[in-house]
Amino acid sequence: MRVRGRARDAVTGPPVRSDEELVDAAALGLEPHVLAAWDGFHPMEIDLAVRHGLSVEDARIWADGGARVQEALAAGDLGLDRDEVAAWCEVGFPAADALLAAERGVALDTALAWRRAGFILPDAVLLLDDGWQLADAVVARDRSLGEHGRGAR
Amino acid sequence: MLSADRNRQLCEVGAGTPMGELLRRYWHPIAGADELDAHPTRPVRILGEDLTLYRDGLGRLGLIDRHCPHRRADLSYGIVEDEGLRCNYHGWLFDGSGACLHQPFEEARHPDGRFRDKVAVKAYPVQERAGMVWAYLGPDPAPLLPDWEMFHARGYQQVVISEIPCNWFQCQENSIDPVHFEWLHTNWSNALRGSDARGPRHLRLGFEEFEFGFVYRRVREDTDEAHELWSTGRVCLWPNALYTHPCEWRVPIDDERTLSIAFFTDPLPGDAPYEQERIRSWRAPIVDETTGRWIDSHVMNQDYIAWMGQGTVADRTLEHLGESDRGILLLRRRMFEQMQVVADGGDPIGLIRDPERNHRVHLPTVGGLERAAAPDGPKPFFHLAGQPPEITAEYEDAWRRCASEGAPATR
Numbered sequence: 133m134r135v136r137g138r139a140r141d142a143v144t145g146p147p148v149r150s151d152e153e154l155v156d157a158a159a160l161g162l163e164p165h166v167l168a169a170w171d172g173f174h175p176m177e178i179d180l181a182v183r184h185g186l187s188v189e190d191a192r193i194w195a196d197g198g199a200r201v202q203e204a205l206a207a208g209d210l211g212l213d214r215d216e217v218a219a220w221c222e223v224g225f226p227a228a229d230a231l232l233a234a235e236r237g238v239a240l241d242t243a244l245a246w247r248r249a250g251f252i253l254p255d256a257v258l259l260l261d262d263g264w265q266l267a268d269a270v271v272a273r274d275r276s277l278g279e280h281g282r283g284a285r
Numbered sequence: 286m287l288s289a290d291r292n293r294q295l296c297e298v299g300a301g302t303p304m305g306e307l308l309r310r311y312w313h314p315i316a317g318a319d320e321l322d323a324h325p326t327r328p329v330r331i332l333g334e335d336l337t338l339y340r341d342g343l344g345r346l347g348l349i350d351r352h353c354p355h356r357r358a359d360l361s362y363g364i365v366e367d368e369g370l371r372c373n374y375h376g377w378l379f380d381g382s383g384a385c386l387h388q389p390f391e392e393a394r395h396p397d398g399r400f401r402d403k404v405a406v407k408a409y410p411v412q413e414r415a416g417m418v419w420a421y422l423g424p425d426p427a428p429l430l431p432d433w434e435m436f437h438a439r440g441y442q443q444v445v446i447s448e449i450p451c452n453w454f455q456c457q458e459n460s461i462d463p464v465h466f467e468w469l470h471t472n473w474s475n476a477l478r479g480s481d482a483r484g485p486r487h488l489r490l491g492f493e494e495f496e497f498g499f500v501y502r503r504v505r506e507d508t509d510e511a512h513e514l515w516s517t518g519r520v521c522l523w524p525n526a527l528y529t530h531p532c533e534w535r536v537p538i539d540d541e542r543t544l545s546i547a548f549f550t551d552p553l554p555g556d557a558p559y560e561q562e563r564i565r566s567w568r569a570p571i572v573d574e575t576t577g578r579w580i581d582s583h584v585m586n587q588d589y590i591a592w593m594g595q596g597t598v599a600d601r602t603l604e605h606l607g608e609s610d611r612g613i614l615l616l617r618r619r620m621f622e623q624m625q626v627v628a629d630g631g632d633p634i635g636l637i638r639d640p641e642r643n644h645r646v647h648l649p650t651v652g653g654l655e656r657a658a659a660p661d662g663p664k665p666f667f668h669l670a671g672q673p674p675e676i677t678a679e680y681e682d683a684w685r686r687c688a689s690e691g692a693p694a695t696r
Contacts, residue, residue, distance in 0.1 A: 152517040152653045159647035174516045176495060176649065202493050254614035255286060255606045262288055273286050276603040
């Protein structure tokens, strides 16, 4: 029987990987015991973690804080600890935004201001990279309303 | 939202433009290989360049300029010969490397003259793979043409091509836009049938980068992280394709038109090896001749409507982006970065140069590479409208033969 999605054995509890995951794991050279140890993570993440030396214990701690493997590794590269990432998550940003902000030098207050104006952080980052000020970005975005177009402003 | 300058950077694909130079580092499908069967020359426009695709008398593919360097005659009306393509105007002959081999009257007047050595025509490397002709318009050394695992999947294979009157990048943004599945394909399809039923809502999205682009993952209200939509995900294949097995490439014709060229494998019953004599290609219409409106009955036709609806070139200076657009923003960021990499003289991501690496390269896909055929018979082609009856018949014949004895459907 083809397994679609992952299921748990109702009696013993060990995870059953889907056929696709097993194929992906084989393509990445992941051994079954590695897959078993990394329950809860998909093969691409496991491969990334193993190649960059992230332990499964650390990966689980980061994941509990909302950061997947890719983000945990980026945090390490940027010198961010879990508390710094958590500070962003506590005010509603995903972990990926905390990493992006650190990468591009965007302060939390700035991110919050752009968010209040209706810009998600990845959008704001591209605009900031381009030299935009928030007020100008708001004006430019609202051009679609036209001179006399109705719409909440 | 982007500035007008940034938008142009993403959209303009001519030689010398930042995106044009980035895209020229990759192989692109430009035609069905069987499109040269009926006639061995074909005009092609790709990345703003007008070219002539041909197959010479010895079966070799060539891709050279559309216009003869003599007096700019149209080489797509040229005469195919064993050595290459001869211009129909004054008989100048060129080979696939662009070298001029013969200038009849010039050589008659000056038998010892070597004027032909001073003349060359633009020429690009071109290869055939998986029923498609692929071209590389970049600098030497060319990377390897990827040997994707999907090309080797068992099933009836076909290539479908459409010309879309809009810029390529809004097409490619669709490749990393999971939420559109819910609305454009499920909810809108229901509405077109007069139903107000809604499909399962998206609750969470995830995006990861890997060697060949991005994987997007999603959780809907009817799935969880154990489901393959999250655990396996789908691939936004760098730089300009969507792989859901099928694979759809969005190849810029120029700044205002895109060639959608897609590779399909329809599962066949049984397990015995199946060999297909020729991978057929066909050109799918996008306009309903009865109504004059865009065709909306099939999945990819619905995508086309969304892309064309954004305008010939989407005006990203007027956008209001939200949570559903995180993938698109990630794509844009990487595009800008990779354009800079190329401008600085480096290799962009996603190239394969190691022959050892280039063997049935695996890409994750929901549903897996080898899929079970439906038990109750061959299925209608639901991806695009207009499948020619002869291709439908060929597929159904293959299905029946594979089902009847479990034997390979060889010819």
